[in-house]
Amino acid sequence: MLQHASQSARGNILFVDDEENITRTLERQFKPLGYNVFVANNGVAALHILVNDQIDVVVSDMRMPEMNGANLLKEVALKWPDVGRILLTGFAEVDAAIAAINEGKIDCYLEKPWNENYLESVIKNAVENKHLKDKTKLLQKEVYRQNQELLTLNHSLESTVTARTNELNKTLESLHRNQLATLNVCSNLIENQLPHYRGHAKKVADLARQIALKHKLSQTEASLIYYAGCLYALGKIAIPKQILNTPYRILRGEERNVFHQYPVIGATALLSNEHNDFEWVAEIVLAHREAFNGKGYPHKRAGEDIPIGARILYVAIDYEQLQSGMLLPDKLTNFQAIELIKASKGILYDPKVVDTFCEIIAMLPAESIKTTREKMLPPESLKAGMKLSRALLSSTGMLLLPEGTVLDDRAIHNLVNLKNIVAYIQIED
Template identity: 35%
Template sequence: MSTETIPAPCVLLVDDEESILNSLRRLLRGQPYQLLIATSGAQALELFEQHKVDLVLSDARMPGMDGATLLAEVHKRDPQCMNLLLTGYADIATITAAINEGRIYRYLSKPWDDEELLHALRQALMHQHTERERKRLLLLSRKQNDELRQLNTTLEQRVQSRTAELQQTADMLDLAYDELRRSYVTSTEVFSLLINQRLPRNKQTNQQVIALVRAFASHIRLSEGDSHNLNMAAALYNIGKLSWPDALITAPADLLYSKHRDTYRSYPTQSETLLMSLEPLQDAARLIRHHQERWDGNGFPDRVKGDAIPLGSRILKLAVDFVELQCGLVLERQMNHDEALLFIQKYSEKLYDPDLIEDFCLICSQQMPDITVTQTNVRALETRRLEPGMVLARNLHADNGMLLLNEGKVLSKLLIDKLVAFEAIESSRYTLFVRVPEPQPALTE
């Protein structure tokens, strides 16, 4: 019995630097790929016409024809060819052109991580195989339908047999489609790791935001489709910041002024623009566009308010703010777990959907509990509920980050009155974590 040999996938590497091509050739040595090498876009197109190419990995910036133009031309000639962009520049125009015109599958940065690049190649070719198999099964289904119509009038028994085969084919198509959807979710989470490479470790937020929205979606029994879109939005919500300079991408939003504040307010729409050309990500892109809207209508970019904000966007804002408050990406001062929750509760009905707050705080406590609030003698109290003799359990900061009182300070009536007066001057409200004196056991005679 003869078996059909499956040819090795053909991978075309394009870069104008010989050293880069040599590094890629060494990395892929021993991999099950047929390699083609080109040092320019024109040479790459010549090889593309001479060979059946499955995947093109191209540098973004090359003299003559850049990577975006090359991948756009490749897509015109063979839409099934997988395109990956490799660049050492965070050039938003180049990336946008490559996504919109070249339909790139992935974007990789120089210098690359070897394992990540190998994984990207395997995943792209697996995605291509799944799509080809889906189309093959679809053509098979149509062919069998034609045969069924021809036999319908005289062969009832055969019709029943064919119907069973068609059902099996339809089930296989459903499985292939489900696998394709899961592949997109996985791809977005992998892509979120690339976003994190632009950030210091203590300001990498995507994985925490993903975990938080996934737990919250499960808790409120969000539908499977809405959960998929929310997970992808959580993975890619800050992709629009990729072109920012390092100083801006790590700066607290509250300290930005003038042009930088305008740049910050544009990132949800930039993120949406990058993703809208990919059909499976369009619903997630809409959630990202509106995740900085506010419940009272004073958010951005469209100033929508209340229930007009998509539910997924409202959930995403809660998760993003909770995580970024603790990373110092919202205010200059980094908040701890409890302070971030108190901030969210304080601005319910102003920034956040009040109907989501209770469940969200419950999930945050379960996902990232803080042991301080479990101490029986520690309370979170507003200034008007303070009593003399209580001891401050945490430093107290003003809204602008200035230290007002140190941990361990014993509160007196005079000090409490000064805090109340300071609130009135600042038009603000503060919550203090204090240790309440333990009750003394009664003396027995």
């Protein structure tokens, strides 16, 4: 059942599932891709493999006897914190996802049946992230070794000390680049889990950083706000897809309460990171939906009690979401989004931040203003001749129809039989 690691392999993956046909299927899928594949049918067997072999990623089923997936991944996080942790389950339960994120500190959460290409992409990113952490640790050891050498040098050897210091600075710069790469890997995982968010977080992060710098914050603060913009949607991987696919303003009751959990889930996941700078990022992520008038969520903070990074991020997120149909059923134009944000000064948004935002937007080139409009419709409201403005995905993230497809009666008939999907239709001017 075990296969020993080879130096040329792409990475070592451990699949854990009490159903042998599942592990056999995964083994057949990933061995030809160049991975070393390990399998276990329970949590105890999986821990034994982790003790004896160098594993890069653990992919575990949630529902297993004796030790479920969340408890197994919690143990992995405690003993092997750098190992990637992915949860597979056929039970789309928010509580299970929250437990896995809080306790198992998982990197990704997928539902059965999985999309093979998507699973391969997620595992590839997780393996690369593990290898990146390994390289970072080696660099940290090298920095420590060089620092110890510097402490023992004779103070009279000034020229030698200067040369060593320059070498150390280069190594620290390399470490910083690796931390940025880690953030990019994490951001890519979010976009793989939430396909309709692809490109969105990067736009939010870029705009938030511009606002921060124009608002006269330091380069360090602006960078941390940028990181928060990249990662603000992390907690949404635990929210059911039918809720995420519904514009926020038309959510009601329990669905809206479930959605309101995502800042807490995301901040909790970030606080599990060992780097101190993520504490500030987590604080921004936790508070980025707190309204200036105190009626936001999750903790109803108000005014300047809300971190400035969160106040900036709120404006940047809504500017992008208003134009993409994430907040309202219809997409707004650039001008409409700006006017709606200005109308909410002092209610949702910090008035000073809105003023700075308007200065930034005024400097954008004219070609950056979007004119494409779309509306979101359930399958039963579709008509022949309508054109998809976005790719149509199933509730599990599988591609059903590509962007630009012109619908006919046959396609609409097939879509009506599916559950929990919506179509984004292009509105002709």
